[in-house]
Amino acid sequence: MTGVQEFTQRTRRTVDGSVSCLQSAVCFLGKAMQRIVSFFRNMFSPVQEQRLSPEELRDAFRKRYANFRSLLTANNNALQAMAELEKLYYGSKGYRMAVVRSKITTILVNVYKMISNLLAMSDGKYKDLETVFERISQDIENIVERRPVLHQGPMVLPLDEVKREVRDQVGEKMANLGEVGAIDGLVIPKGFVLTASATRHFLTDANLAEINRRLQVLDPDNLEDLYRTCEEIQKMVRESPLPPDLEELLYVHYARLERGTVPHCRVALRSSALGEDTAGVSFAGLYRTILNVDRDSLVAAYKEIVASKYGARAISYRRKRGYRHEDIEMCVGCLVMVDSLVSGVTYSRDPGEEESEVIRINATAGIAKGVVDGTTITDLYLVSRETPHAVVYREMRQDQTASALTYGQIKKLAEAALRLEQHFGAPQDIEWSIDHQGTLHILQSRPMLTVKVEDSDDDDNRTPQVEEGGEAPFMLGGICASAGIASGPIFRVDTTETMRRFPEGAVLVLEHPLPDWAPLLSRATAVIAEHGSEAGHLATVSREFGIPALFSLPGAMAGLVDGEIITVNAGSRAIYRGRREDLLRRRTVRKDIMAGSPVQRIVTEILQHVTPLNLNDPASPQFKPSWCETLHDITRFCHEKSVSEMFNFGQRHGFDQAAAKRLVGKVPLEWWVIDLADGFREGINIEEKTVRIEDIVSVPMLAIWKGISAFPWQGPPPVSVRGFGSIIFQSTMRPELDPAVASALTVKNYFLISENFCNLSVRLGYHYAMIEAYLSDLLTESYVTFRFKGGAADLGRKAVRARLLADVLETYEFRIELESDSLLATLKKKPTEYLKQRLQILGYLTLHARQLDMVMNNSGTVGQYRDKFIADIEEMLACCTTPIFGESGHAGEQETAAR
Amino acid sequence: MREFNVLVVDDEDEFRDLTVKRLEKRGLKAKGAAGGKEALEILEHSHTDVVLLDVKMPGMDGIETLRQIRIMRPLVEVVLLTGHASVDSGIEGMKLGAFDYLMKPIELEPLLEKLGDAYEKKRLHQDKIEQAQMKRHLSMPS
Incomplete structure (x- = not known):
């Protein structure tokens, strides 16, 4: 192989995505030069006399098509990121602000790309979109960047002056302690609090910016990285000088304590964080408490506690519970020992x-x-x-x-x-x-954290219980620190080194349940320890996360072997060999640990500007930029307009006859075909407003059509009363869903074709489906994608339908991404014959999925439909030997031919 | 991977050196610059196809550097790297003509893919210009 050949091959192999699309566009343009020349003559001649060379014309077309393709890619990316953001929000797992931020940036950048592409395609016709986008992104930016309001106050407050009212200065813990001191008959140690104002005076803006930068680039799932970063940040805090005025104040107040007790009195420095006010969030044991501090080590101990805000435990805990680091401010209580x-x-x-x-x-x-x-x-x-x-x-x-x-x-x-x-x-x-x-x-x-105990039957902590049925537990005893049942492989942790290797989903086995192991709780399914009690921090955190914990189990470290799968029932203080499905079934759902957290509140607000779709009906007078309220609206608008720009392109330049042709013959429903290049048989009359399937030479379109026409469409099946009710309800809420008001455009189905390319948009009032394919001899360029979203009926049933389609497509080796009711199925880098078959399947499903609108009410029906679909597809593929070209496309005939 | 020239601009030494090393291992020609000024100097004197540019840097920040690159070397494609940057700077970068952006921390494979795409765009762009020039030369009576 020569160097040049090798180079070319390599280039082709690595080309993918939008670049390959651009090249594809170039490829299929080759033969249709003559038509394109006349196209562009029509386009330019009324406006200007300038004659363009064929290359320049081809370039202009290529640019437009590249914009269109790039808009579609951006659309997919934006919708994908929106779905991911929603998934985070509605999911049961914790998520952190950095992830939210990155999703938002992805959405914003892609929406911006869509607008730029649309403006380029439409010669700036929808310029208002930029203003709308600017406004929405500014709103989102304001929400994302919003910081908690900080109150300035004295840097030090004596504990006997502290009440609930000053908790935004002294933190929850010290505010409560101050209250306790005021209760008649209760005694608290003498002391004072270094307030949030002191912390802000100590840590400069430059410090905080540097800390935030480091936290931002941190991958918290990488424990190595987490520990290193935490150590660096804490070192930075420890080494920052305390401002002289703060240092002086500290000593003045310490001297007051000495006068009130004894000279050289020892003190305890305790963290008291601000902003941990969500119900059900304990923040137990995250920060340092330093005992027996004397005057000389006072400053160092103070810094140490401020630094403990950036401990590994604290960082992973905040992340898991939806707190940003800036939501928490560290205050320090100084109490006489x-x-x-x-x-x-x-x-x-x-x-x-x-x-x-x-x-x-x-x-x-x-x-x-x-x-x-x-x-x-x-x-x-x-x-x-x-x-x-x-x-x-x-x-x-x-x-x-x-x-x-x-x-x-x-x-x-x-x-x-x-x-x-x-x-x-x-x-x-x-x-x-x-x-x-x-x-x-x-x-x-x-x-107290009121954690609902999951297994109240088994909750008798004092007597170990033996389960009925199945093999008996092989270990029994200990203290139930957090009730619940879980299963996983054993992993014993005794050093930081083993801690870093701790795998997701394992059962954590420890000697002592030290709070230092808490970061592992986000990955462990259960915790077992040889020592400890239900009163420890690790127990509290386990209960909070709903992770079963069994402590004080003698011989746990020696008796449990790494890698062995066990099932732990902490409530009955029993450990079983293997995975015990019978026990696991009793488990209840884990609670939403993000509930009420600052990050969740932020995402709730952001989603309002992102996901709701207000622009549904392209025929409505409100379908314009000024009515776009969310980013989803903008994507919808851009997508719709880009399709019609490709379509109107000709119209605006006196090319309407050739731009879109209605497919005629005995075809079900209404289909329109727009030829981008080379998609029609040579020699057909361009002036005709209709086209027959025999005139089509686009390979992917013919494959899809074969699937569409394989079986006659029987119309929607009878509606169950419940299903119909739900559709009526949705129609009332969203008038554009009402079939009676469906506009002409919403019921049109468009094929955009060239010889090797096809993009089919099916928008049938209730649902939206898109098939796109490019078939090339080069495997790296070939792809098939299928998108499906929406439909009548409520979200639950939509999701069931999308799942059904996903199941069927998975059977045929599609790569599936499913988020709620939005389905994306893709195939890449496969031989043309293989892809043609898959397109046929998609054609079949696109048509027949419509029937599902009314009947997705019970799982029995779902199974029935899946079986019928697969049976039909198998039958269709079995008779696939007939040539693709020259078929009539008539449903009835096709079926006859098949038999 | 085709061989092309990448310039990694980031003030974080560890990240920059590691990225340069990893790119070189995958057959690219990579250089590093610790800031905007240094990057512009390198662009001035040596051939660069794609710049991987951190948005958040002390001194001349990524956005300003991007602005200068667009003036100085309009054909060079720029992939932005955002970490602690605000959501806004992603968009601002796109408005200034960046090819795309990536989020820190980055994995090697998506990075290679993105850089490859950027290079491909640059190559097509350049081809077009060369063809236009060639045509002009050919059409000129000699």
Whole structure:
């Protein structure tokens, strides 16, 4: 092979997409020169005398066609991105702003391309579109770029001045703690809060811009990348100097604490983030708490906590729950350390049951950190909510002979819990310490996450249960930290290195349920740990995400082998071998974890400017740029006008007779054919307004036609009452759907053809279908695409129909993309004969899918139709040996011929 | 992949060097520039077919660089790279005549495809100009 040949081949092989289309357009133009010359003479002669050379004429045509093709590609891309955005929004998985942003950019850029192409095709006729587009994209931009309003205030507030009212300065946690301090009889540590204004003073705009840039390019699914970026950002925060005025204030307030307690007092620095106000979002354990800080390390500890906003856990959590980083502002509480004898966590109602009448107390000797970290084994007490707060259940899990709490302490804790619940008006999750003098200090009180337990039958946490039927569990025991059933392969994680290799959908097995493993919860189906309790952060987050978690299961790390598939039923504290479908069926749907988040609110607003379609009827006087309200409207308008521009092109230049011809003969429905080049038999009369199928030489069109005419169309089948009701309803909502007002244009079906190219748009009032094909001897250039959308009836039934078509097409090896009721089926790089057969199938389906409008009401019917379609197609393909050319196209005859 | 010249303009050293290396591995001739000014200098002095241009850069930003490239080398195709950029800059770039845009982080395959498409467009454009010139020369009486 010579170098030149090789070069040419390579070029062809890599050419794809719009470029190949452009080349295709050039290819099929070759033979039709004479006709095109006369075409352009007609076009230009009335306006100007200038004679153009054949090359220049060909160029002009090629340009127009290239614009048309590029508009269609942009249309597909825009609709695809819109569907993807909707899928994110309606889907059950979390999504982050960067993805939303990229979808929006894709939509905007492609809509912009469509407008440019249409303007180029129509000599700037629809210039108003630019204004409309400008307005809509500006609206969207404003929504996307909107930032939370930040209130300026003092940089430091003493805790005894803190109330709920200043929570937009001090964050949720410290605002609540300030409230607690004001309640008669409850004690909180002395302290002060470094407010959001302080943080903003510390982190400059330049810092924030750099942080945002790094977060933007981060791929959060790549743990390697996530950890590296987080480390870099945190390092940056740690190394930024604290402004001198802030540093001075910090020391002034510390000195005040010393005066109120003892000199050189130790303090605890606690995060208190702002903007975490969505119900059902815990943000548990995401940020740092640093204990035992002295004066010398005060500044470093403060920076450390501000930096913890950019910890890996926090970033992946925000992402999953729909928070942008700028939605969260970090405030820092500085509290005098409590010299604690015993510490723990109290739930004012046992989270295991919905209307529980017991208080749950987890306690451990010393400080409370181990309880919430999941590193310490705790004693569990269930205490009656009624005075005198009898202990109804007690579990001594610590290796101690004595109970951690005395009855007096338990009573005190129960009273405090009820007091706090009463004050805040909801069950509380309380962190506390009791000092050596016996004083109870409340360190934190926040609303409890009310997670509905999925399997209430199995929720008895105290006695492991054995399932009925099937193989018995091979491991039993532990503490149910989050109820639920899930299955997957085992993957044990003990180092950051193994953490990074953690596969999607595996069961996470740990020694300690440290909060550091939390990023894995977005990929794990269940969590098992040898240690830990239901009070830890990882337990809280598991419950929140609805992931089953079984903790304190002895021998889990040793007894579970990597890669083995197991089924975990956390509620009954049991682990089974293999995938137990019988158990998994009991599972309930995971909740919408994005609900109410800032990102979801943004997408809700954006979608209003993107997806609703107001322009439906091209014949309506409102079908013009000024009536476009959404990007979808613009795409619809551009698409419609581009087709008619190709069609009107001739008309405007005195070429109407040849531009669109009606297909005549005994053909079902109304079909129009526009010849782009070489699509008609040589020697036909261009002046005729009609064309017969025998006059067509476009290979792809003939293949489609063969499918259309293979079986007679029987008209719509009888309508079920429910189906009809739904159509009537939609027709009332959208008048253009009413068959009685359908305009002439909406019922026309257009073939745009050349010898090797065909674009068929079928717009039959209720639904829209498009087949496009280019058949070339070069495999890389050949393609078939099929789009299908809409139809009468509600979205549910539309989706069922699209699914049915997808099923059938999948049988014939089409690549399917299905989003709700919008279907895209493609084939590329296949031999011509193969593609011709597929076009025949598409022709058949396009015609017969119409029948489905009224009958998609039960799954039985769906199956029946799918079987009938496939049977028909098989029959049609079996008799495919008859030559394609020269057939009559008459449905009845075709059928006779087939038999 | 056909061999053509790509200039990668990005202020992030790691990203730029890696991209250049990966493109070279796939048979392209790739160069890197750390900013708009440096990019324009390279364009001035060496042959470039396609520029991969980061929108967000300190100093002369991507949009301004694009504007200059369009004036200086109108035939060179530019593929924009947007990361932390606002939604708007994608559109602004298209208005200024960028070939297309890509989102960071990018995968190699779509990048190669996009660069190939851009080069193809440039080649067709150039062919057309050359043919027109050739015709003019031929039609001129010698």
